[in-house]
Amino acid sequence: MFLTRFRQGIYALFAWARPVDDAPAVATLPPNLLTLFYQMSRREQQHALEVLATLRANGATHPALLQAGLLHDLGKLRAPFYVWERVMVVLTEAAVPELAHAWGAGEPRGWRRPFVIRRQHAAWSAELVAAAGGDPLTVELIRRHQDKLIGAPHTEADHLLLALQAADDAN
Numbered sequence: 001m002f003l004t005r006f007r008q009g010i011y012a013l014f015a016w017a018r019p020v021d022d023a024p025a026v027a028t029l030p031p032n033l034l035t036l037f038y039q040m041s042r043r044e045q046q047h048a049l050e051v052l053a054t055l056r057a058n059g060a061t062h063p064a065l066l067q068a069g070l071l072h073d074l075g076k077l078r079a080p081f082y083v084w085e086r087v088m089v090v091l092t093e094a095a096v097p098e099l100a101h102a103w104g105a106g107e108p109r110g111w112r113r114p115f116v117i118r119r120q121h122a123a124w125s126a127e128l129v130a131a132a133g134g135d136p137l138t139v140e141l142i143r144r145h146q147d148k149l150i151g152a153p154h155t156e157a158d159h160l161l162l163a164l165q166a167a168d169d170a171n
Contacts, residue, residue, distance in 0.1 A: 020045050024052055028066050032132045036074055044073050047171055054167040065160045067134065068141035069167060075124025076117060078108065085114035093118075122146045 022045070025037050037045065051069040060066060092115070093100040103112045104119025126143035130136075137157060144161050145168060153159045 021049065024049055025070055028052065028063075029070060033067060033071060033129065033134055036128060036132055037070055039077055040074060041076070041080070044076060047073065050171040051164075051167045054170050055163060058163065058167065060163055060167075062160055064135050064137035064141060065163060067138045068145065068160075068164055071129055071134075071138070072125055072142045072145045072164065072168065073121060074128050074142075075121035075126075077128070078121075078124050079113060079117050081114060081117045081121075085117075089114050089118045119146075 020042060022037075025034060025045075025048070029037055037048065040048065048070045051072070052066060055066060055069045060069075089100065092103075100115055101119065103115035106112065106116060108116040108120075122143055122145050125145075126139045129142055130139045137160070140157055141161055141164055144157075145164055147161075149158055149161060153162055
C-alpha cells in the first residue's frame with residue numbers, strides 16, 4: 001500500500017507534464033457527464049482515466065461502473081486538494097484513523113479542510129452527477145466508493161462497488 005501511495009504522490013507532482021488522453025472518457029460518458037469530467041483538475045482526470053483503464057483491464061463492461069470510475073472524485077471540485085494535504089491525510093489515517101475521520105466533519109475550512117475533502121468528496125461527487133442527470137446506479141457507486149462493505153456482496157451494486165474500489169486503490 002505504501003508503494004502505491006508513494007507512486008500516486010509522484011504522479012500527482014508531475015501531473016502538469018503528463019498529457020491527458022480524453023478519448024476513453026469521450027467514448028464512455030454521455031455529453032452531460034463528459035462536461036463534468038472536463039471540469040476536473042488535470043491530475044484528477046489522469047487518475048480517473050487510470051481507474052477506467054484498470055476496470056477495463058479487469059474485464060469490467062458495465063456502463064454505470066465505468067462512468068463511476070471516471071467521476072468518483074468529481075466532488076473535489078468544491079475544494080482543491082493539494083498534494084501535501086493528501087500526504088498529511090494519508091499519514092494521519094494510517095496513524096490515528098479515528099481522528100482523521102472526526103476531523104472530516106463540517107465545512108472544508110481551516111486546517112481540517114483536507115480531512116473534510118477526503119471524507120465528504122464522495123457525497124459531493126454523487127450530488128454533482130445526480131444533478132447532471134447521471135444514472136442512479138452510477139450515482140450510488142460514486143456515493144459509496146469510500147464505504148467499506150460489511151460482509152459478502154449481496155447485490156449487483158455491491159459487486160460493482162468492490163470492482164470500483166479495487167481499481168481506485170490500485171491507482
